[in-house]
Every structure is written in structure tokens, then in C-alpha cells.
Amino acid sequence: MPTELQIVVCAGIVPDPLQALEPVTTPAGPGLKNEMVLPAVLDPWAASALYEAAALAQKNPGSKLWLVSLGPKAKLQQVMMTVAQKVAFELVPVDGPIGGFPDAHSTAAALAEAIAALPGLDKQKLLVFGGWESASRGAGVTLQIIGEKLGITEQFQGVDQITLQGDGSFEVLERVEGGKHQVSVCASAPAVLGWATGSLAEPRNNPQIGMANMRTIMPALQKAKTVKLDPNGLSYTSVSLPKQTRETRVEKNMSTDEIAAELAAWIAAE
Amino acid sequence: MEKILVLTHCDGAELTKASLEAVAAGQELAARLSAPLAIGVVGAPAALNAVAATGATFFAVTGEAFAQARYATDAAALEALCRAAQATIVLAPGSSRLNRVAAGVAARLGGFVDTHITALGGEAKLEANRWFYRQRIEAVLARDARPWILVLDAGSRAPYAGTAGTATVETVSVEAPATRTTVTGLRAPEQGQQTIRPDAKLLFVAGAGWTKKQPDGQLHTGKAAELILGFLRSTSSSLGSSKSLVDQGGEGNSVLPFLTHMNQIGQTGATPRHPKGLSTCCHGEEPHVVGWRFIGDRRAISLDANCGWTRGKADVVYIADAFEVMEKVNALLAK
Numbered sequence: 001m002p003t004e005l006q007i008v009v010c011a012g013i014v015p016d017p018l019q020a021l022e023p024v025t026t027p028a029g030p031g032l033k034n035e036m037v038l039p040a041v042l043d044p045w046a047a048s049a050l051y052e053a054a055a056l057a058q059k060n061p062g063s064k065l066w067l068v069s070l071g072p073k074a075k076l077q078q079v080m081m082t083v084a085q086k087v088a089f090e091l092v093p094v095d096g097p098i099g100g101f102p103d104a105h106s107t108a109a110a111l112a113e114a115i116a117a118l119p120g121l122d123k124q125k126l127l128v129f130g131g132w133e134s135a136s137r138g139a140g141v142t143l144q145i146i147g148e149k150l151g152i153t154e155q156f157q158g159v160d161q162i163t164l165q166g167d168g169s170f171e172v173l174e175r176v177e178g179g180k181h182q183v184s185v186c187a188s189a190p191a192v193l194g195w196a197t198g199s200l201a202e203p204r205n206n207p208q209i210g211m212a213n214m215r216t217i218m219p220a221l222q223k224a225k226t227v228k229l230d231p232n233g234l235s236y237t238s239v240s241l242p243k244q245t246r247e248t249r250v251e252k253n254m255s256t257d258e259i260a261a262e263l264a265a266w267i268a269a270e
Numbered sequence: 271m272e273k274i275l276v277l278t279h280c281d282g283a284e285l286t287k288a289s290l291e292a293v294a295a296g297q298e299l300a301a302r303l304s305a306p307l308a309i310g311v312v313g314a315p316a317a318l319n320a321v322a323a324t325g326a327t328f329f330a331v332t333g334e335a336f337a338q339a340r341y342a343t344d345a346a347a348l349e350a351l352c353r354a355a356q357a358t359i360v361l362a363p364g365s366s367r368l369n370r371v372a373a374g375v376a377a378r379l380g381g382f383v384d385t386h387i388t389a390l391g392g393e394a395k396l397e398a399n400r401w402f403y404r405q406r407i408e409a410v411l412a413r414d415a416r417p418w419i420l421v422l423d424a425g426s427r428a429p430y431a432g433t434a435g436t437a438t439v440e441t442v443s444v445e446a447p448a449t450r451t452t453v454t455g456l457r458a459p460e461q462g463q464q465t466i467r468p469d470a471k472l473l474f475v476a477g478a479g480w481t482k483k484q485p486d487g488q489l490h491t492g493k494a495a496e497l498i499l500g501f502l503r504s505t506s507s508s509l510g511s512s513k514s515l516v517d518q519g520g521e522g523n524s525v526l527p528f529l530t531h532m533n534q535i536g537q538t539g540a541t542p543r544h545p546k547g548l549s550t551c552c553h554g555e556e557p558h559v560v561g562w563r564f565i566g567d568r569r570a571i572s573l574d575a576n577c578g579w580t581r582g583k584a585d586v587v588y589i590a591d592a593f594e595v596m597e598k599v600n601a602l603l604a605k
Contacts, residue, residue, distance in 0.1 A: 017537045023407050044538045100402040135404050139385045144373035154451050155341040157370040176366040179466025179532050181457045187450040197531035232382055233415035237397055245582040250575055252589045259588045260598030
């Protein structure tokens with residue numbers, strides 16, 4: 001029997017992974033050079049969460065899917081033009097700073113407040129999704145704090161799979177050490193799930209979904225609440241690119257036998 | 271004055287290696303700050319005998335409900351340990367168990383948390399090193415607010431290796447919280463297909479070239495799988511993969527059957543720590559190379575002498591066909 005769910009996906013925006021990044025100092029603290037003009041994408045692990053959420057909502061008629069995202073409105077609008085083509089959702093934008101350097105605790109507080117204020121939210125049906133870490137801060141902190149602020153103590157991180165059972169319970173696979181998964185059964189919502197990669201490929205662009213999404217995205221962006229993030233005593237002594245460059249020995253003329261012998265000796269050496 | 275607590279947990283009856291690394295960091299920090307040190311364990315109090323020589327104060331939360339890694343019960347146990355020790359600085363090992371729950375515990379304590387810490391330093395005050403943007407930018411940060419939980423990346427320092435003794439442990443009483451979650455066990459890859467070994471001396475990285483057409487115009491995925499698995503078996507090394515190779519499975523292309531997203535390293539994957547790394551058939555530029563960040567001695571086999579995986583990143587690059595080289599390496603290792 002399908003279970004009616006309310007799924008909230010928390011997803012930030014990050015620079016396109018192929019962009020060169022250079023740290024700079026700004027009046028608000030560390031940032032990236034030309035940050036506002038760097039091409040941005042939806043955070044990769046959070047994107048996995050969004051696609052898994054959409055698949056889950058589709059399998060369970062009557063379910064609802066929100067995408068809650070904190071970032072500068074202009075950047076959110078740019079990224080949503082692409083994301084909106086993938087799956088159907090209702091955007092809840094929060095206008096705030098971009099990047100990995102603002103404090104995660106303040107980010108979590110702003111997102112939790114936005115979730116708590118969702119009209120028609122039923123916590124008994126609530127699944128809060130997101131990436132288990134972001135590609136910017138990479139801390140794995142935000143979702144846990146959101147859960148605590150919403151009073152949700154069933155939490156899972158590094159999730160690769162959720163399987164809903166007929167009675168409303170669900171099985172979760174979480175990544176643990178050694179390439180294994182911890183298997184848990186949660187009796188019911190609410191729960192927080194921080195996703196790793198999941199198993200779904202990125203959906204193809206669907207212009208019809210895009211048009212339907214954009215009808216609600218643009219008004220939502222216009223009404224987005226602006227937040228200022230408290231640093232909570234966090235300060236940065238230095239922010240820099242790694243300087244270590246190796247002197248690479250390039251072997252172009254060794255025979256296959258010579259290479260194999262050298263590698264075998266290298267592997268055997270302590 | 272700061273009060274330092276190291277949180278630990280057990281694997282069976284003994285502290286985990288990551289826990290011992292955190293103990294070593296805590297002992298060093300306590301000495302530097304002239305601060306009292308406490309060590310708390312979730313699990314068997316007797317496990318603390320291994321770190322008795324630290325001279326710390328010891329706390330434990332025990333009981334059936336807390337034996338299993340699970341958010342609700344771990345959060346309650348760790349919160350109780352932090353409150354019992356009245357710690358201002360809490361160090362925790364970066365295991366999946368503690369990473370899952372550390373931020374929640376900080377929230378309950380009204381404190382703050384920073385994770386993936388790779389080093390602790392600072393003169394007048396505590397500073398912590400961590401990476402941002404998937405290991406592409408390194409920062410040194412500090413916090414004035416307390417309590418401050420720092421989750422230390424596993425493998426970033428040597429574990430505590432003092433002599434064992436008898437620890438006097440104060441048991442902290444915690445009521446098991448109501449939870450709707452039942453842990454049913456672990457699911458591992460099929461027998462013989464275990465390819466991720468965090469403690470291996472060597473990381474073998476397979477790139478997308480293994481499943482591309484070879485000089486004879488044909489795919490040799492079966493041969494690639496045989497060579498890679500043969501190498502992993504004979505060296506007990508761990509297998510990492512580039513994103514492009516793992517993604518091929520989802521795109522319906524010829525794939526290596528034992529690869530999953532858990533093998534993926536780099537920008538959107540893991541950044542494992544191993545003393546040596548051997549990259550094969552990998553191509554990519556700086557963003558993809560973060561999978562190398564914490565590998566000590568790096569070698570690569572590539573057909574492209576200018577590949578971003580190698581120039582300035584590897585110690586040695588062999589310009590050669592990985593199929594041919596690995597077949598001979600496997601033959602030599604089998605002798």
C-alpha cells in the first residue's frame with residue numbers, strides 16, 4: 001500500500017566541479033575569487049537526494065516534494081533553470097550567502113526555520129533528505145542539526161538506499177567502513193536521511209516538468225526570505241590552496257617488463 | 271581553563287584504531303594546553319584499560335541499547351559523556367558511527383562542531399586544519415564558542431600506543447531513549463568481492479580506460495576485471511575508481527561488475543588514506559585528482575604523458591599500456 005509522504009530535500013549550490021577555485025578574503029570572511037560569476041550546480045550528493053526523493057514521491061501517490069535551498073537569489077535562479085527540468089518539486093528558497101565558509105550551524109538554523117514554516121507540513125509524514133556532506137563545506141553537519149531543531153531523532157547518514165514497506169516502515173542502507181552498509185529498519189516517519197550517491201542516474205531533462213516547476217519557482221524566488229548567518233565564534237586563520245607539487249618522473253622509454261619489475265619491487269617494499 | 275574529553279567507541283572488546291588516534295591527539299593537546307584530560311567510551315569499560323597510562327579520567331556508557339551504532343542511542347550516550355566530563359573541547363574519531371551523530375550531540379549541548387579535522391595546532395589558542403571544496407582548499411580555523419567538538423579524520427595521525435593498565439572507570443547512567451530504528455546488521459559485498467580495504471597499504475585506482483576500446487578495436491572488460499581482481503587478491507590492496515568508470519554502470523555501458531559508487535574517489539567520492547597509490551587508465555584534471563590528496567607514494571600508468579592525474583601529482587608515471595603492464599605485474603607477484 002503506498003505511503004503518503006512529505007519529503008523535504010535540503011540542497012545547496014556549489015561551483016561547477018570543473019571550475020578552478022581560488023580563495024580570497026572578503027569583508028565577510030573567506031570566499032572564492034569571482035564566486036558570484038562562477039558557474040554553479042546543485043550540490044552533487046544533494047542532487048542524489050533530490051532524485052531519490054522524486055522517485056519515492058512518484059511511487060507513493062499523494063506525496064509532496066519540497067526543495068529547500070539557501071543561496072543568493074540570483075545564483076539560485078540560475079541553477080534552478082537546469083534543476084527544474086529534472087524532477088517536479090516546489091522550491092523554498094532562502095536568500096543568503098554562498099559558499100563553504102559560512103558557519104554550518106547558522107545555515108542549519110535558517111533551513112530548519114524554513115522547513116518548520118512550510119504550509120501544511122505534517123511531521124508524521126516528514127522525511128528530510130539532503131546530501132550527507134556538501135561539495136563546499138563537506139562537513140556533514142547541517143542535516144543533523146536540522147533534525148535536532150525539528151525534534152527528529154531517527155537519522156541516517158551516507159544513505160545509498162531506502163525501501164518502503166507496506167506498513168509505512170522503511171529499510172535504510174547506510175555506508176560504514178570497509179565498503180559495507182549498515183542495514184536499519186525505521187518503523188515510520190519522521191526521519192532525516194543524508195544521502196551518498198544512491199543508485200539512480202540523473203534524470204533526463206523534461207521541458208514539461210521544467211515549465212510546470214518554473215511557474216512556482218519564479219514567484220518563490222521573489223518572496224524569498226533574506227537571512228544573515230551568524231559566525232558563532234568561527235574565525236579563519238588562513239585559507240589557501242595546497243602548494244605541494246611533486247617532481248614527477250615520467251618514464252617514456254621503459255619496456256613493459258622493466259615497468260612491471262619496478263612496480264612489483266615497489267609494491268613489495270615496506 | 272579548557273577541559274578536554276576524547277570520545278571513543280569499540281570494535282568488539284577493544285577501542286577502534288580511529289579512537290586510539292583521537293586519544294593520542296587528546297593526550298598531546300591536554301599537555302600543550304595544561305588541561306585535564308578525560309576519555310569516554312560507548313561500550314565495554316574494560317576497553318579503556320588500553321589507554322589507562324594516559325592518566326585521564328575515564329567515563330563509560332554501557333548497556334545493550336548502546337551496543338549498536340544508531341543515531342538516537344549514540345546521541346544520548348555521547349551527550350551524557352560530554353555532560354559528565356563537563357568538557358569544553360571534545361575530540362572524536364572520524365568513524366561512520368561518530369560522524370553520523372557528532373553534530374547532533376553538539377546541538378544538544380548548545381555547542382558547536384567541526385568535522386574532518388586533519389591537524390590540531392595553534393599557539394595561544396586551539397586551531398584546527400580542515401579542507402573545503404572536496405580537499406581543494408585548506409583552511410586553519412578557530413572557535414571562541416564552547417563546547418567545541420572536533421571530529422578528527424581517521425588516519426590523519428598515529429594511534430595511541432602506550433602500555434595497557436587498569437583504568438578506573440566511572441559508569442555514566444543513561445536512560446535508553448525511545449527509538450523507532452532497529453539495526454538489523456551489515457550488508458557486505460559477496461564473498462571474494464570485497465574491494466574496499468581502508469587499512470590496505472596500497473590504493474589501486476582504476477580509470478575509465480579499462481572499459482574503452484583497446485588497440486585491436488575491441489572492448490576487453492572481462493580481461494580488465496580479471497587483471498584488477500587478480501592484482502587486488504595478490505596485494506590485498508584497496509580499489510578506488512574514477513567517477514566516469516563507476517557512472518558507466520548507470521549508463522548501460524560495459525562495466526566492471528565489482529565496482530560500485532562506494533569505490534569512487536575524488537571530487538564526488540572518497541579521499542582515502544593509504545601509504546601508496548597506483549593509478550591506472552585514469553585521465554582528468556585538478557578537480558578529479560583530490561582522490562590522491564592523502565596518498566603517500568603515488569605512481570601511475572598512463573598512455574598520456576601530460577595527463578592531469580600525473581604531472582606534478584604522481585611521483586612516477588609510466589607511459590605504457592596498463593593491460594600489458596598489469597598482466598606482467600600479476601605474474602611477478604604470483605611467483
